[in-house]
Amino acid sequence: MKPADISTKIFLDSGDPKETEVVKSVLGWLDGQTTNPTLLARNPAVKQMAENQALSEAELEDAYRQIIERINKLIPGGDISIEVYADAFTPAEQMVDQSRRFAKWADNPYIKLPITSAGIEAAQQLLQDGIKVNMTLCFSQEQAAAVYTATAGLSGGNIFISPFVGRLDDRGVDGLSLVFNIQKMLKDTDGHLQVLAASIRSVEHLSILLETQVDAVTVPAKVLLEWDKAGRPIGTTRRKANLTPLPYQEFDLRSEWKSFNINHSLTDIGLEKFAADWQSLIVAKN
Ligand code: E4P
Numbered sequence: 103m104k105p106a107d108i109s110t111k112i113f114l115d116s117g118d119p120k121e122t123e124v125v126k127s128v129l130g131w132l133d134g135q136t137t138n139p140t141l142l143a144r145n146p147a148v149k150q151m152a153e154n155q156a157l158s159e160a161e162l163e164d165a166y167r168q169i170i171e172r173i174n175k176l177i178p179g180g181d182i183s184i185e186v187y188a189d190a191f192t193p194a195e196q197m198v199d200q201s202r203r204f205a206k207w208a209d210n211p212y213i214k215l216p217i218t219s220a221g222i223e224a225a226q227q228l229l230q231d232g233i234k235v236n237m238t239l240c241f242s243q244e245q246a247a248a249v250y251t252a253t254a255g256l257s258g259g260n261i262f263i264s265p266f267v268g269r270l271d272d273r274g275v276d277g278l279s280l281v282f283n284i285q286k287m288l289k290d291t292d293g294h295l296q297v298l299a300a301s302i303r304s305v306e307h308l309s310i311l312l313e314t315q316v317d318a319v320t321v322p323a324k325v326l327l328e329w330d331k332a333g334r335p336i337g338t339t340r341r342k343a344n345l346t347p348l349p350y351q352e353f354d355l356r357s358e359w360k361s362f363n364i365n366h367s368l369t370d371i372g373l374e375k376f377a378a379d380w381q382s383l384i385v386a387k388n
Pocket of ligand 1: 137
């Protein structure tokens with residue numbers, strides 16, 4: 103059972119249902135799970151299949167479906183994020199086609215789309231059809247502003263935005279400050295966009311995010327098990343001081359989404375890596 107003092111949704115960040123089973127039995131609950139092409143490529147069964155013989159695109163998609171269906175059985179009704187295959191050139195229509203198939207795999211699916219122009223256009227189409235989305239690879243407050251305005255009026259709170267904490271920390275930038283800035287920007291808004299802190303590396307990240315009551319956080323199994331071992335701290339650990347915080351920026355959230363600059367080098371790098379990990383499994387047969 104989830105403790106009453108935790109309002110944040112806690113998701114497992116993993117492509118392996120075995121981890122879902124372990125973490126759920128240790129914690130006693132999970133609110134959902136997030137997956138991505140890198141995590142899919144790390145799934146032991148997928149890895150084994152691809153090592154024996156590279157998969158066709160249809161076989162890979164089928165393997166992904168089976169994984170999501172197993173996760174769905176372990177967390178019935180949980181928020182389950184399924185990421186489309188996309189690179190910098192993938193058009194919105196292609197993302198929408200994949201999403202319509204992927205959205206059938208779980209009771210409560212969130213389709214993960216990159217924050218590119220095509221990804222945002224795909225999100226608008228999907229939301230109009232009642233399909234929930236998780237906008238991923240967020241590295242700037244301005245990207246969050248664009249997603250907010252692009253999706254205003256399209257759904258009743260069915261949208262996550264995923265700021266990537268650890269990948270900013272890796273560059274010496276305080277990833278948590280991005281989450282706080284987005285939370286602040288969205289504070290007095292209609293609530294249609296929810297913050298899902300991603301790329302979590304430590305118990306410290308998790309405990310601070312729980313204290314600030316971020317809407318949701320997705321966490322690798324290792325960190326969740328360490329958090330449990332440490333007595334499930336909430337805001338009781340201190341942050342490292344050697345990271346540069348991002349300044350808060352004022353944006354007019356009534357502006358047209360295309361007026362915002364959604365470019366970020368880490369989004370480009372992340373997109374390339376996800377695409378490469380997906381392609382590494384299928385290269386030989388296609
Ligand atoms: C989840 O939605 C993200 O894809 C994931 O948290 C990224 O984590 P990483 O930066 O450790 O790859």
